Amino acid sequence: MKITLLGAGAADGWPNPFCHCDSCEDARRRGEHRGQTAALVDDAILLDLGADVMGSAVRHGVSLSAVRHVLVTHAHSDHLAPAALLYRSWIPGSRGLEIIGPANVIEACRPWVGPDDPVRFRTVEAGEALSLGGYEVRVLPARHRVFRPGDAVLYDVTGPDGRRLLWATDTGAWPQSWFSAVADAAYDAVFLEETFGDRGDLSDGHLGLAGFEEMVAAMRRAGAIVGRTEVIAVHLGHHNPPIARLRQRLAQFGARPGRDGEIIEAGRSPARRVFVTGGARSGKSRHAEEMLAGNAEVVYVAAGGPRHGDPDWEVRVAEHTRRRPASWTTVEDTDVAAVLRTASRPVLVDCLGTWLAARIDHHGAWETGDLDAVRADVADLLDAWRTCDVPVVAVSNEVGSGIVPDTASGRLFRDELGRLNAQIAALSDEVVLMVAGRPMTIG
Structure with missing residues (x-):
């Protein structure tokens, strides 16, 4: 089951375009923009149909042409923008x-469908079960409402491959009696709203961090969330702390924030390979560290190995060390492939440029130009990167965007690092380009 997260933000998105709070300014600075929460399952089922859905699909290169079923949780405009049905009807x-969806969803949609449009409606309430072309759907209650109790629901979806997800936006904390509906569900993925951060007092129909923690803990006790379950926070709003701190907070509950455009393969290991590249002093290392900041134990690989007698390098190492949690383990080792193959904790490799330089040194290739042994090391690294079963982030440099080096060794390094970067990027789940301190997801 493939889930494309078209949006992970609250009704007003994050950042809110009218707001200048620290959280919104941080999101703008990072270029991390989250639109209204919605998702696409295997191209066949659309979860919620808010006003941002069509624009998000276009931005992320996603086609909605194969969608056969739309599951709408409730009739608030960030979850239901029925004019989309009119725009769809314009396509021959x-x-x-x-x-x-609930009755008020169906009522809102009917005026937007012409008499000859091949669109049909099904009204549902919590407790019902549906079969949708190979998908089994259970309708669950939500502690949320538009006008009256019961006019908002959640969805439990099992795919033809047996993988199972919970779409739990919007809802406040459930009463204990409701958890019997998800007992022993052992979901592969749970998408759970977390709207208000530490301002859970703003609404009992939405979750803040305290309510999110309460829901996750109760679902674990019920067997709905198990060891393999990927728990993703959605419907994120600007009352949350800035994203780096939010990652840390959510990690304490075994969860992480969702990101617009990401693809989740339900049932697969949540291990991810992220490649961060950019120019000198562009913020690569800091961003990579923040991506793993929610993990108490990380293996930090100083991939160039130790450098003795280089005061400038020692100052940079000390600066990086101060930024990292004391619980992280630092390894100065150029055998990065071995570290990746034996890792049981998340790994941060910093950086591939120094690693490549060290391997060229080791094989004496600066003088000879014979790169066979270096390229064998690269192949070994790529194999370890591809098969690594823990989350791993690697940092590298973009050295080919400036002037042509005036030495043969400089040109050799530029060309080999460019090849290595391209190969690592091709094997990565996510590629981030840092430009002037701002991350841009490019793959």
């Missing part, structure tokens, strides 16, 4: 579509 040959 559109196949049948089923809109599923």
Whole structure:
């Protein structure tokens, strides 16, 4: 089951375009923009149909043409923008579509569908079960409402491959009696709203961090969240702390924030390979550290190995060490492949440029130009990167964007690092380019 997260933000998005709070300014500075929460399952089922859905699909290169069922949680405008049905009707040959949701959702949609449109409606309430072309759907209650109790629901979806997800936006904390509906569900992925950060007092129909922790803990006790479950916080708003701190807070509950455009393969290991590259002093290392900041134990690999007698290098190492949690382990080792193959904790490799230089040194290739042994090391590293089963982030440099080096060794290094970067990027789940301190996700 493939889930494309089209949006992970609250109704007003994050950052809120009218707001200058620290959280919104941090999101703008990072270029991390989250639109209204929605998701696409295997191209066939759309979870919520808010106003941002069409624009998000276009931005992330996603087609909605194969969608056959739309599961709408409730009729608030960030979850239901029925004009999209009109725009869909303008496309000749559109196949049948089923809109599923509480009664007020169906009422809102009917005026936007023409008499000859192949669109049908199904009204549901909590407690119902549906079969949708190979998908089994259970309708669950939400502690949220538009006008009256029961006019908002959540969805439990099992795919043809047996993988199972919980779409739990929007809801406040459940009463204990409701958890029997998810007992022993052992979800592969749980998408749970976390709207208000430490301002959980703003609404009992939404979760803040305290309510999120309470819900996750109760679902663990019920067997709904198990060891393999990927727990992703969605419907994120600017009352949350800045994203680096939010990652740390959520990690304490075994969760992480969702990101617009990301693809989750339900049932697969949540291990991810992230490649961060950019120019000198562009913020690469700091961003990579923040990506793993929620993990108490990380192996930090100083991939160039130790450098003795280089005062400038020692100052940089000390600066990096001060930024990292004391619980992280630092390893100065150029055998990065061995570290990746034996790792049982998340790994941060910093950086591939110094690693490559060290391997060229080791094989004496600066003088000879014979790169066979260096490229064998690169192949070994790529194999370890591809098969690593813990989260891993690698940092590298972009050295080919400036002037042509005036030495043969400089040109050799530029070309080999460019090749290495391209190969690592091709094997990564996410590629981030740092430009002037701002991350840009490019793959």
